[in-house]
Amino acid sequence: MNRALPAVRLRVPTHEDAFAWHRLFDDPDVMEFHGGSSAELSVYEELTARQRRHDAELGFCLWTVLDESGQVIGFTGAQPWERGWGPAGQIEIGWRLGREHWGKGYVTAAARQTLERTRAAGVPGVVAMVDARNTRSIAVARRLGMRLAETFTTPASERSGHCYRLDLRPPSVDAA
Numbered sequence: 001m002n003r004a005l006p007a008v009r010l011r012v013p014t015h016e017d018a019f020a021w022h023r024l025f026d027d028p029d030v031m032e033f034h035g036g037s038s039a040e041l042s043v044y045e046e047l048t049a050r051q052r053r054h055d056a057e058l059g060f061c062l063w064t065v066l067d068e069s070g071q072v073i074g075f076t077g078a079q080p081w082e083r084g085w086g087p088a089g090q091i092e093i094g095w096r097l098g099r100e101h102w103g104k105g106y107v108t109a110a111a112r113q114t115l116e117r118t119r120a121a122g123v124p125g126v127v128a129m130v131d132a133r134n135t136r137s138i139a140v141a142r143r144l145g146m147r148l149a150e151t152f153t154t155p156a157s158e159r160s161g162h163c164y165r166l167d168l169r170p171p172s173v174d175a176a
Helices: 015-024 041-058 106-120 135-143
Strands: 009-011 062-066 072-080 091-097 125-131 147-153 160-167
Touching (some): 015 041, 015 062, 062 091, 062 106, 072 106, 135 160
Antiparallel strands (some): 062 072
């Protein structure tokens, strides 16, 4: 059964969004696959500032997700993978919502907009790095048409993870 996805809006994160993200993600369930504990406000202040730079320089970032009423519910978007392990130099898409917004289709709707925007920015393909136990994010990656490309062990947590890939280039048409 396919249900209609909710309307969402993406915007470049403002400084004020750091406070909203901090509040939304101050939840052990939300942070289960992101280190397990809440981050300090300063982490989100730096993250939103970095995303504004990414948007200005690259044309994409981790955007703030707004629901139908204009309420901040989390983020989704794309940014360069900057760690020394994994898909170095590639563009990763990702998402995180406040717990009360899970299971309503917001991530899928916002991630589809992310794919459209990254494709329009000329990105040839994206990856999604997902903890192997995170069944919700694995389901989103699959709904987006992403395919499991490799498994890995994260250096810090030594947990198993998945790297999903999606080619954003239009299919080539052979000239007759």
